[in-house]
Amino acid sequence: xxxxxxxxTTEVVVIGGGIVGCSIAYYLSKAGVDVVVIEKSWxxxxxxxxxxxxxxxxxxxxxxxxxxxxxxxMYWELSRELRHDIGLERVGMVIPAITEVExxxxxxxxxxxxRSGGAPKxxxxxxxRELDPTFSKDIAVAQVxxxxxxxxxxxxxxxxxxxxxxxxxxxxxxTEVRGIKVSGGSVKAVITDRGEVRTDYVVNAAGAWAPIVxxxxxxxxxxxxxxxxxxxxxxxxxxxxxxxxxxxYIVEAFNPPTTEDFKDEFSKYKIGASLCQHKEGNWTIGAxxxxxxxxxxxxxxxxxxxxxxxxxxxxxLRHTNIIRVFxxxxxxxxxxxxxxEELGSVEGxxxxxxxxxxxxxxxxxxxxxxxxxxxxxxxxxxxxRKCYELVGEPLGKVGRR
Amino acid sequence: MxxxxxxxxxxxxxxxxxxxDIEDLIDEGITDIxxxxxxxxxxxxxxxxxTCIPIVIALLARKTRKKTNExxxxxxxxxxxxxxxxxxxxxxxxxxx
Numbered sequence: 001x002x003x004x005x006x007x008x009t010t011e012v013v014v015i016g017g018g019i020v021g022c023s024i025a026y027y028l029s030k031a032g033v034d035v036v037v038i039e040k041s042w043x044x045x046x047x048x049x050x051x052x053x054x055x056x057x058x059x060x061x062x063x064x065x066x067x068x069x070x071x072x073x074m075y076w077e078l079s080r081e082l083r084h085d086i087g088l089e090r091v092g093m094v095i096p097a098i099t100e101v102e103x104x105x106x107x108x109x110x111x112x113x114x115r116s117g118g119a120p121k122x123x124x125x126x127x128x129r130e131l132d133p134t135f136s137k138d139i140a141v142a143q144v145x146x147x148x149x150x151x152x153x154x155x156x157x158x159x160x161x162x163x164x165x166x167x168x169x170x171x172x173x174x175t176e177v178r179g180i181k182v183s184g185g186s187v188k189a190v191i192t193d194r195g196e197v198r199t200d201y202v203v204n205a206a207g208a209w210a211p212i213v214x215x216x217x218x219x220x221x222x223x224x225x226x227x228x229x230x231x232x233x234x235x236x237x238x239x240x241x242x243x244x245x246x247x248x249y250i251v252e253a254f255n256p257p258t259t260e261d262f263k264d265e266f267s268k269y270k271i272g273a274s275l276c277q278h279k280e281g282n283w284t285i286g287a288x289x290x291x292x293x294x295x296x297x298x299x300x301x302x303x304x305x306x307x308x309x310x311x312x313x314x315x316x317l318r319h320t321n322i323i324r325v326f327x328x329x330x331x332x333x334x335x336x337x338x339x340x341e342e343l344g345s346v347e348g349x350x351x352x353x354x355x356x357x358x359x360x361x362x363x364x365x366x367x368x369x370x371x372x373x374x375x376x377x378x379x380x381x382x383x384x385r386k387c388y389e390l391v392g393e394p395l396g397k398v399g400r401r
Numbered sequence: 402m403x404x405x406x407x408x409x410x411x412x413x414x415x416x417x418x419x420x421x422d423i424e425d426l427i428d429e430g431i432t433d434i435x436x437x438x439x440x441x442x443x444x445x446x447x448x449x450x451x452t453c454i455p456i457v458i459a460l461l462a463r464k465t466r467k468k469t470n471e472x473x474x475x476x477x478x479x480x481x482x483x484x485x486x487x488x489x490x491x492x493x494x495x496x497x498x
Binding site: 041042043044045049154155158173174233234235280298303304307308311317318319320321322323324325326 | 416431433435436439440442445446447449478479480483484485486487489490
C-alpha cells in the first residue's frame with residue numbers, strides 16, 4: 001500500500017495532488033529529494049479530472065509549442081518508464097477553419113509553427129473531406145498534424161503517484177492545508193487539519209486554488225479559476241480520424257494578434273470546439289472558457305452553444321446522445337506561460353500553477369523544471385529558459401541552501 | 402481456493418469492470434469511490450452507474466468496515482437520462498440556467 005500517514009518532517013511539501021503536483025513529486029523523488037504531497041480531496045479531483053486529455057503541440061503557438069513538444073517526448077519516455085499505463089496514444093490533430101478570419105488565423109498559426117521547426121500540413125476543405133467525408137462542407141481549410149497525442153489524465157496522476165511513492169514520496173489525500181509557518185523570511189512548516197509537517201520548501205501546485213494557498217503567506221498568486229464545460233456522448237462505433245480542434249479555439253485559448261474581428265455568439269463564452277472520440281467510443285465535446293468562478297454549475301446556454309459549434313464542424317454529432325455534462329476549473333492567468341517561480345518575499349515558496357488549458361500537456365516539463373529549481377538552485381533547462389525569456393516572463397529564482 | 406473466479410464476475414456491464422479490478426484497487430488503498438470511478442470507469446457508461454454503483458458501495462463498505470452511507474456516492478451529473486443532441490440544437494429549448 002502506497003498511501004501513507006502524514007510525516008513530521010520532509011524536504012519539500014507539494015500542495016495539490018493533481019497532475020502537476022504528482023509530476024513534481026515524481027521527478028523530485030527520482031532526484032533523491034524527500035517529498036510529501038498533500039491533497040485536500042482525492043487525487044486528480046480538480047482540473048486533472050475535467051479535461052479532454054489532449055497533448056497536442058500543434059494547437060499551441062510558439063513558444064508553448066516547443067514546451068509541449070518537449071513534454072510530449074517526456075510522455076513517451078514515461079509510457080516506458082512507469083509501471084502503470086498512462087493511456088498514451090498518438091491520434092494526430094486536425095484544425096478546421098470556416099470563415100475568412102478563421103482561415104487567416106489558422107494560416108498565421110501554421111506559419112509560426114513552421115518557423116519553430118514544426119511540419120503542419122495545410123489541406124483545403126475538399127482534400128480534408130476526401131480523408132474523412134463526415135467533416136462539414138463549410139470547412140474551407142484545415143491544418144493537419146501527426147505527432148499530437150492523448151493521455152488518460154487520471155491514469156497519469158496515479159502512475160506518477162505510485163511511481164513517486166515507490167521512490168519514497170509520501171502521498172497524503174483527504175488532508176487540507178490550513179496554513180504555512182514562516183520564520184526568518186523562509187518557509188518552516190505546513191499546517192494541516194491532521195497536524196504539521198516541517199519542511200524547507202513548499203510547492204504551491206493547487207491549480208485554480210493556488211491563490212488561496214498564496215494568501216496563507218500573504219503572497220498574491222496571479223491565478224484565477226476559469227470554468228469550462230465538456231459534453232460526453234454515448235459510446236459509438238470507433239470512427240476517429242484525428243483530434244479535432246477549432247481554429248476558434250486557437251483564438252480563445254491563446255489570443256493571437258489577429259483577433260479583433262472575432263466577435264460572434266460563441267465568443268461571449270470563448271467557445272472553440274475541441275472534439276474527440278476516445279478509445280472507449282465516447283465523444284467528448286468541449287470547450288468553453290465561460291466564467292471566472294469557483295462555481296461548477298452547468299449552464300444550459302453554454303451547453304447549447306457548444307453543441308451548435310460542434311455540429312458546424314462535424315454535422316454527424318447531431319445524431320448522438322449526450323450522457324454527461326461536466327465542468328471544471330482551469331488555473332488561469334494573464335501570463336502566456338505557466339507560473340513556475342519562487343514567488344513573494346518568502347524563501348522556499350515556489351508556485352507551479354497558471355497552466356490554463358495546458359496543464360495535462362505541460363505537467364511533465366513542469367515537474368522537471370520545479371525539480372531543477374529545488375535541486376540545482378535554478379532552472380538549467382535551456383529550452384524552457386529561452387521560451388520564458390522570449391515572452392518576457394519570469395522563471396525560477398531560488399539561489400540559496 | 403483460488404481467486405481466479407473474481408476475474409469472471411462483472412460488476413459494471415457498461416465497461417466490463419470485474420470484481421477483481423475493484424478489489425485490487427481497494428486492497429491497494431484506493432478506497433474513495435470517486436477515484437475508483439475515474440480509474441475503472443464504473444458509472445460512466447450508458448447506465449450512469451445504476452447497476453454498478455450500489456455494488457461498489459457495498460464492496461467498499463465491507464472491505465473498509467464503513468457504513469454504506471459513509472462511503473458516499475459519486476458526483477451526479479446532468480442530464481438524468483441520455484439526451485439527444487438534436488434536442489439541444491432545437492430553438493425551442495429555452496436557456497434558463
